[in-house]
Amino acid sequence: MALAAGFSHSAHAADLSFQPEPGAKLRLLRWKRFVEGDETAFARNIQKFSEKYGVEVKVDAESWEDVRPKAAVAANVGSGPDLIAGWFDDPHQYPDKLLDVTDLAEYLGKKYGGWYDVCQKYGRRAGTRQWLAIPWGIIGNAIVYRESHVKAAGFDGIPKDTAGFLKLCQALKAKGTPAGFALGKAVGDGNNWVHWLLWSHGGKLVDENAKVVINSPQTVAALEYAKALYPTLVTGTLGWLDPNNNKAFLDGQVSLTANGISIYYSAKNSPDPKLQELAKDIQHARFPIGPVGKPTELMQITQWMLFKHSKFPKACKELVRFLMEAEQYDPWMQAAIGYVSQPLRAYEKNPIWTADPKHTAYRDGGNFILDVGYSGPLGPASASALADYIVLDMVAEAASGSRPPKEAAQRAEARAKRYYKG
């Protein structure tokens, strides 16, 4: 509870609570844990809630990619879990099926130092101040690299700009310790880094008015960069799925990749002394900044959606409030060992981010990531475009030389127009 002192300003925020309906029972659906600590700490918080309020909560967990269709079906048929932890722009697919959580979001925002801007875009109904969902956490993503190999290649850390970064990758390749980024259908690892690449050069799928603008000189510049970067990568990245980079890095076959904190933790917690040595050599860094001059990263975000079909809306709200309060959120985030970062600024002070200096790179995602629909609205079109791998395919085509950059951009434009109509 030493943490509570860090949030002394919170005393000024008016307290808010919702009295759960008598006899309330809740069904909750969330994604299956990535790290064990998350699951046990979460279960502990749920148990605390049940004991405090006498509300039984049944927790179901599904593989993270399966939550999205299930949530959509629950919204569509008007039954199923009372609340679901979904992904990205899920709340914007069926805003009318969700409880208005403006009071809760504003209360939490006030109490915990405010929501990051990107969380406000994800949580609020477009163009209004109404909150559709409560952002729960951001799955951190960063450059993971071998410090000794980067040094041996003549660099003191990861260059801050894209031009320097390319030189580093070329030098790593020359030393036989290449980088590797997923260019196959890797939902997380592939999408994250290709969006960074596109946005870092000023390219984007759509503008503020949802007009498709992907076929631009900026996109072509990004694709030219991808084309130059690709030969520096280890063999096989075109076929890489989400787990490949973890495996290759831990085996010492790549020395630089983009990933969550999981690679570091697998090495650090391994009984194998070789991997423990590797953990000491692992460092994390932010992605370099491209010609646009500002960070342009994409990370997954998960949000609590409370459904109107629930018979116990107050219990739902109280549960989410309870989970987001420091007494529960802090130990949970700590138990998730840096895999999940906070949507609310006050939680930047959580000791997990400084317990090991290698964690810190994963702390500030909320401060600088862009949203998945950037720079257009969130909704069915942004969801479909991402799931159809329009940007990932475009980068893979140009990088591998299977299409010239201009042609890859044209093809992406044609595909995007299908989802962003008129």
Added chain:
Amino acid sequence: MLLPSATLLLGLLAYPLGLGVWLGFTDAKIGRPGEWVGLENFEYLVTDSVVQLALFNTLFYTLVASTLKFGLGLWLALLLNRRLPFPGFFRAVVLLPWIVPTALSAIAFWWLYDAQFSVISWTLHKAGLIDQSIDFLGDPWNARYSTIAANVWRGVPFVAISLLAGLQTISPSLYEACAIDGATPWQRFRHVTLPLLSPIIAVVMTFSVLFTFSDFQLIYVLTRGGPLNATHLLATLAFQRGISGGALGEGAALATLMVPFLLAAVLFSYFGLQRRAWQRG
């Protein structure tokens, strides 16, 4: 007696199929009902370069894999039909790939084909035959052949065991007659075995083509349709767009696009091979 089966057929087969086809004519998204858009989905899909590629992939995959499965399956069946010691043991071994759940065997192939950890690459490398890992799933054509090989491995037992059952129904007296007439092994195969096996071949290959054309699990585990969509089949693309992407109407339309090809495959292999059986009857 008719009512339960009619209910089952209508409720569990006809209704979902009808609903799927109907959805293909709407712009339904997961989470919101769609409106009738007529042929709009289909008009778009036939011009979509990813769909065209997936259609090519599906036809190529089906044609090559089915041909190989037929050839290898028939060969294996003929071998097993000879007087082997421990026939039960050999037949059980042959069936193994078919029994293992596809999702599991696909994961085994995923390791075999791994760009960094492939045991195939490792062995060839140690033998001094190659100097860098084979990029099984990262090169479009390699990935196509690799997925076909995995599909063939899995599908051969079904063809082999079914054809073996067929072979065993052929009366030995016919072969004796051949022997008396001095027929060569090829003539025996060509004029006795093949014609009598035709009806079974027709049925087995119809099923085999159907399974292959609508394959999903193997691709989903190995490549999810990559690299560069080179292994996307219509079924995996329909899933990507309809379920992951939420464009239910378009996904349903893609799945509906498979129906004419499946029907054609069924008619071709069924009637084509059946007629030959009658003619020789």
